[in-house]
Amino acid sequence: MFDFEGDSRKGFSSLILPIILISTIITLFYPIVFTYFSNNSDTTTFVGLLIKNLLLISILVGSILNFLILAYIGRIRNVFVLLASAVSLIFIVQGIEASEKVNFETFSFFEQDIHYYFSDAFPIFYQLIFLVLLTFVGSKVDKKNIPIKSVFTNLVISNVFFAIFSNLKWFKELYWIRLFNIEIVSQSGNIWILLFTSICAYLLIYLIVKSWNMFLHMxxxxxxxxxxxxxxxxxxxxxxxxxxxxxxxxxxxxxxxxxxxxxxxxxxxxxxxxxxxxxxxxxxxxxxxxxxxxxxxxxxxxxxxxxxxxxxxxxxxxxxxxxxxxxxxxxxxxxxxxxxxxxxxxxxxxxxxxxxxxxxxxxxxxxxxxxxxxxxxxxxxxxxxxxxxxxxxxxxxxxxxxxxxxxxxxxxxxxxxxxxxxxxxxxxxxxxPLIDKPAQYSKTSIEKLINKYKSESEQINKERNANIEDETIIFVLSESLSDPLRQTGVKLTQDVLPNIHEIIQKNTGGTMISDGYGGGTANMEFQALTGLAYRSFSDSVSIAYTEIVPNLSYFPSISNQFQSKNRYVIHPSNSTNYNRKTIYSSLGFEKFISHLNTDEKMQSVEVVGANISDRTAYLNVLNRIDETSSQFFSLITMQNHIPHNLDSPSSIQAMGEDFTVEENASLTSYARLLSVTDRETKEFLGKLSEFDKKITVVFYGDHLPGIYPDTVFKNNPESQYTTDFFIWSNYQTKKTEFERVYSSDFIAALLEHTNAKVTPYQALLTRVAEESNNSIVDGEALNDLKLLEYDLTEGKNYLKNSLDFFE
Incomplete structure (x- = not known):
């Protein structure tokens, strides 16, 4: 439709590249010069006003040149690239800003209404309509022998982006303040910092434009x-x-x-x-x-x-x-x-x-x-x-x-x-690292620790006459068991743990401090079996079985004092959870009874709520007790695991202050499940009493269920990590004063409850348990235990020649 003469086309072609480069430089340096000038010149004087107007004129000329070149290129697709780039940048910036404000009390994704983002939209709309018309005209121009490479097209679109959208309020705030904090750095008057931030901002716009161009071209x-x-x-x-x-x-x-x-x-x-x-x-x-x-x-x-x-x-x-x-x-x-x-x-x-x-x-x-x-x-x-x-x-x-x-x-x-x-x-x-290196760690310090607790064990054993390997020991990890009435604002129509409360009152028992909320079962289990304190390890450790155990040079456990053929682990779920199958194999357990992925399956399976019942778990222990041998059982229950769903007994109702309807329903189901555990646990202990051999049960809740709103723990943060435990025997024992323990203290508490002799390692655990019971947070014994834990994991394994420390 439109055609140029050959010489004029050639002359025009030679001008396009310089025009694009000049307009790009104007666009790029505008924020630098304008910001620097605004901070260092008085715009009220004649000279200042003149410079300001010259800057604005140069910007206007640059914008017009970019506008005309884009129209001359004559592709409507470029207008779509322009719009897509602008919308992309809006949502990118809004997404970043929203991420920084998600913890605000009055957070919403769009804090401003749509007018904020598209203020001055009508002039922009008119400019875009005008650009479309010019582009349509430009598409009719014969551009033969005037090649325009894509890189120049992208530069022009980026420049037009600044020209058109710089009037938007969001773009001003984005470009001057938010994206690279130009307003703050500009106060130093350092033009090089302004240059760097301006280039970064321009490159981001160019990247967006080029990407959309590539995308639309597939x-x-x-x-x-x-x-x-x-x-x-x-x-x-x-x-x-x-x-x-x-x-x-x-x-x-x-x-x-x-x-x-x-x-x-x-x-x-x-x-x-x-x-x-x-x-x-x-x-x-x-x-x-x-x-x-x-x-x-x-x-x-x-x-x-x-x-x-x-x-x-x-x-x-x-x-x-x-x-x-x-x-x-x-x-x-x-x-x-x-x-x-x-x-x-x-x-x-x-x-x-x-x-x-x-x-x-x-x-x-x-x-x-x-x-x-x-x-x-x-x-x-x-x-x-x-x-x-x-x-x-x-x-x-x-x-x-x-x-x-x-x-x-x-x-x-x-x-x-x-x-x-x-x-x-x-x-x-x-x-x-798994655990920070103690300042006093050395071969000498480990040797001193060994000798210290060998002496301690000798002193303790003078007053004890039993051996733990002469009994049958049953560790019962009761999934998510914790008295709901311990929580502020929670009310129940009746006590759902009356039998367990009575057992705690008459036997060794009290509260356990869990290291997790709503989860962390394997970490409590790991500590109960080994005596190693999870709290000593790095805060980056999530699962002891998969992060700590593979790095142990020696794997201590109370179960090591029993013959492998008499070690049982029973879990009414999948044996592969938390890598348990491998863990218990490493500990020498010959028998793993599980619902899934084991050779020996659970018997008499029944479901209460959504999971296999505690009754089933207890029956599978009772059916394997042999009166002629000492045995060790590690039982991990599942009945009270999420989801909590039990409709009876209807007489048990639970309510929490400011709880939602769903939260109250979940709490009620949980309370009903606890009442089942309470009843079945009493019956389990009753049947254990009938066996003609010594049996001791270490029973504990691993953590609270994750059903409580945060407000419940506001006035009593420790209650979020407090569960119940007891140590019971089917023969006469003394009630020991362990009212507050960690799960790593159970070995020491068990040995004291049964008046059993201790190894040097268990003597160390005894002193740590005493510190826990007296609320000593960073005592001498715990620091000694950290020293030992470091040597077993990250250290030089100085203990390798003194493994009798654990025996």
Missing amino acids: QSSITLTLFSSFVFAVVCNYYLQFGIRKEEMLLERYIFPGAIWFQILILSTVFFIIYMLINRYMLGTICLGLLVYILNVANSIKFELRNEPLLYTDLTWLKDIQLVLSFVNSKYVGQLILYSSIAVLCVFLFMRKFQNKKIVKQPIKRLLVLMVPIGLFSFILNVFEAEKDKKIVSGIPIISNLNNNYDIGWLSFAENARYKSVAYVWIKQLTK
């Missing part, structure tokens, strides 16, 4: 993959933090500086590696979309049940996927199926061209690209591994401030994830 590329990884990271970051939100401040902050950007960096790196490994854009996008959904649902469910974020060690549960799925609400499964179907449909209908295109075709180039994120991830891991005195090297952007400025490592996984990000907890788990 072209796989490293740039599009990098942008997609970043978008997935922003989305995943928001939902990870939202899933563990709590409306309160810590150290006068709702989240610590750098937490969000650190998590986005880690997630972007991991997602980009996944893209490169798959090397197909659409397949990688679908896989990452499903992965992000599953990660966030799992994180939300776990936090709801256990007040703990998703940890990388939770991957061990994939061995028992059936049990994992039992925790998942059917609505999530339905959503996953729906989203998967939509993703597959989109691929076949709209993006089939993407399917078979490799992101990087050359294997060597792909390997080189992969080395960049892997190198970055390795660098981050090395930085954290080199930590000394809880500090990493200073001067590393984001990471140093996040780790060094706020020491909350002593708090739970939940607090660290909430205020420092979930990814921070993952990295700490990967890099932190």
Whole structure:
């Protein structure tokens, strides 16, 4: 339609590149010059006003040039790229900001109404309409022999982006204050800092523009993959933090500086590696979309049940996927199926061209690209591994401030994830040692410890005349058992644990301090069997059986004092849970009786509520007791495990102050289940009394169920971790004064209750238990135990030539 003469076309072609570059420089340097000038010049003077107007004119000229070039290129698709880039940036920034505010008391995703984001929208709308018309005209111009490379097209679109959308309030605040905090750094008057931040902001816009251009052209590329990884990271970051939100401040902050950007960096790196490994854009996008959904649902469910974020060690549960799925609400499964179907449909209908295109075709180039994120991830891991005195090297952007400025490592996984990000907890788990090295650790200190407790054991044994291996010992871990009436504001129509209360009153018993809430069963079990204190190990340790046990040079256990053929573990669930099958095999247990994945199955199985009953568990112990030999039983029950669902007896009702209807219903079912445990436990002990041999039972609740709202523990935080325990024998024993213990104290309490002799190791545990009973938090005995634990795991194993210490 329109045509230029040959010479004029050639002349115009030679001008396009300089025009694009000049307009780009104007766009790039505008925030630098304008901000620097505003801080250092008086705009009320004639000269100041002149400079200001010249700046504005240059910006206007640059904007017009960019506008005309984009129109001249004549592709309507470029306008869609422009709009898509703007919308993307709005939601990226909003997602980042929302992640920083999820713990606010009045949090909502859109704190401002839609007018805030699209203020001055009408002038922009008119500009876009005008641009579309010009583009339509430009498409009719004969541009033969005037090639415009894609890189220049992307530059022009980026420049037009600034020209059109710079009037929006959100863009002003984003560009000047939020994205790189330009307003703050500009106060120093350092123009180099302004230059750096301006370039970073421009590169981000350019990356978004180029990615959308590639996407609309259905072209796989490293740039599009990098942008997609970043978008997935922003989305995943928001939902990870939202899933563990709590409306309160810590150290006068709702989240610590750098937490969000650190998590986005880690997630972007991991997602980009996944893209490169798959090397197909659409397949990688679908896989990452499903992965992000599953990660966030799992994180939300776990936090709801256990007040703990998703940890990388939770991957061990994939061995028992059936049990994992039992925790998942059917609505999530339905959503996953729906989203998967939509993703597959989109691929076949709209993006089939993407399917078979490799992101990087050359294997060597792909390997080189992969080395960049892997190198970055390795660098981050090395930085954290080199930590000394809880500090990493200073001067590393984001990471140093996040780790060094706020020491909350002593708090739970939940607090660290909430205020420092979930990814921070993952990295700490990967890099932190199992246990910190005690300052006094040496070969000499271990030798002194050995001699000290050999002497202690000799003194203790002078007053004791029994041997624990002459009895039958039954450890009963009662799933989620804890008296609900201990909690503030909880009322029951009747006491649901009358028999257990009476047993505690007449025998050795009291309260146990659990190391978990809503979960952590295996950690209580580990401590009860070994006497090793979970609280001595690093706060990054999640599951003792999978993280501590594989690193033990020697595996101490009270069961070692019994013959292997007389050691039994009974668990009415799956033997592979928490790697138990391997653990008990290592401990020399010849008989593992479980509901699933064992040669010897449970007998007389009945279900109460949603799980196998305590009656079934107890019967399977009773049926295996041999009056002619001493035996050791480790029984882990399941009846009171979530979900709690029991309709009778209707006479038992539970209510909590400010509980929801659902919370009261769950509490009522839980109370009814406890009443069943109480009745069956009394009957179990009654039947044990009929055997003509010495039997002692160590009975304890491992943790509270995760059914209570946080408000219940506000005035009494310790009640969140307090359960019940007793030690009972079918013969006359004295009631020992162990009213407050950890599960690691049960060996010592058992030996004192039965007046049994102790090994040097058990003499150490006896002194630790005495400190626990007297609420001594960091006593001499506990520090000695830490010394021993370090030697068994991270240390030089000086104990290897003195294993009689444990015998």
